[in-house]
Amino acid sequence: MEFSLSNAFTLARTVAISTTIIVASANAVASDQKYNFKLALESGDRDSAQGKSMQMWADLIKEKSDGRMKVGIFYQGELGGQQELFDQLVKGNIDMMVTWPQTSYDERLAVNYIPYLTLGWEDALKAYGENGWLKDILGGVYKDIGLKYFGPYPEGFGGxxxxxxxxxxxxxxxxxxxxxxxxxxxxxxxxxxxxxxxxxxxxxxxxxxxxxxxxxxxxxxxxxxxxxxxxxxxxxxxxxxxxSSYAILMNDETWQELDQEDQTIIADAAQAVIEKQFKDARAEDExxxxxxxxxxxxxxxxxxxxxxxxxxxxxxxxxxxxxxxxxxxxxxxxxxxxxxxxxxxx
The missing domain is CATH 3.40.190.170 (Bacterial extracellular solute-binding protein, family 7)
Structure with missing residues (x-):
């Protein structure tokens, strides 16, 4: 049989499902399920700021779940190119991702790339921050294409x-x-x-x-x-x-399979990463x-x-x-x- 990257994703997904106990019903009593999630970066190696931030997310998830939930991180190029990775995230072959979203699924995601929408750090933080007007817009659009949006991963203004x-x-x-x-x-x-x-x-x-x-x-x-x-x-x-603001995302079907306790662990860990990055981004850019x-x-x-x-x-x-x-x-x-x-x- 000819081996392809698509086959590799299918095999990886099959193995992940076979080794992961999925919550049987919405009425599951306690969080005792074990998970092995796949988190992909479209750009950035393990030593980049983005790579270190995603390791922080993975570490917090593992720590807060007492080791029940583990996250394997795949860095740039290890699982494919930008569009291919986004496709696999939507399909559920990848569980989590930090990415510049692809508008191929919904052109409304273009709002993330509108040029000269914000012209300074203060305006950008008001738009993309935890209670920002733009974050609310983006969350709804991602939901429509089957993704859970935790928030932005800001880097600064491009050139x-x-x-x-x-x-x-x-x-x-x-x-x-x-x-x-x-x-x-x-x-x-x-x-x-x-x-x-x-x-x-x-x-x-x-x-x-x-x-x-x-x-x-x-x-x-x-x-x-x-x-x-x-x-x-x-x-x-x-x-x-x-x-320049990436999005921290999760496949929504995978997200919905989790009970409330595990959702809270993952979401709180993501928010900790986002808050730290908002504090660090400007100094990092300088x-x-x-x-x-x-x-x-x-x-x-x-x-x-x-x-x-x-x-x-x-x-x-x-x-x-x-x-x-x-x-x-x-x-x-x-x-x-x-x-x-x-x-x-x-």
């Missing part, structure tokens, strides 16, 4: 990293090819900034830069461009066009900005005038494309809560 030359305005960006995450409306945003957007899966970015398929990367906080591509890239322009500069990468902040011009152009071009996907009612709410463009600062 555009390139080699050879850089741009801080629409005109100078012409002809510069940069990788974009292949999720709507990120390629459209990069194009509106003036760059040529090339949608590429994360696993292929290094080779694409090395071989000249693209001149750089876009949308990530500086950590990723410094840590993974520092020998290829010369500049990081902090365009801040997107607030740490890697300095590290990149010390290593020779030039860190560039556009002027207030250049930022305002980009915000105006991108909102005018991209936001109308988003409304058909998310609906007018939702788009009105997003625009009502969006940052004031006049609040742009360096």
């Amino acid at each position: 555009v990293a390139t080699k050879g030359r850089y741009a801080t305005n629409f005109e100078d960006a012409q002809g510069i090819k940069v990788r974009s995450t292949p999720v709507f409306p990120l390629p459209q945003t990069v194009k509106a900034l003036g760059f040529q957007a090339v949608p590429i899966d994360w696993a292929e970015v290094y080779t694409s830069i090395q071989t000249g398929v693209v001149d750089g990367d876009s949308g990530n906080v500086i950590y990723w461009d410094y840590e993974y591509f520092r020998d290829q890239l010369d500049y990081f322009v902090h365009t801040k066009h997107n607030f 740490k890697w900005i300095k590290a990149a500069q010390d290593a020779g990468m030039e860190y560039i902040v556009p002027s207030t005038e250049e930022m305002q011009a980009w915000v105006e152009r991108v909102r005018a071009e991209v936001w109308p494309q988003i409304e058909p996907a998310v609906g007018k009612e939702l788009m009105d709410k997003l625009q009502e809560n969006a940052s004031d463009p006049n609040a742009v600062t360096q």
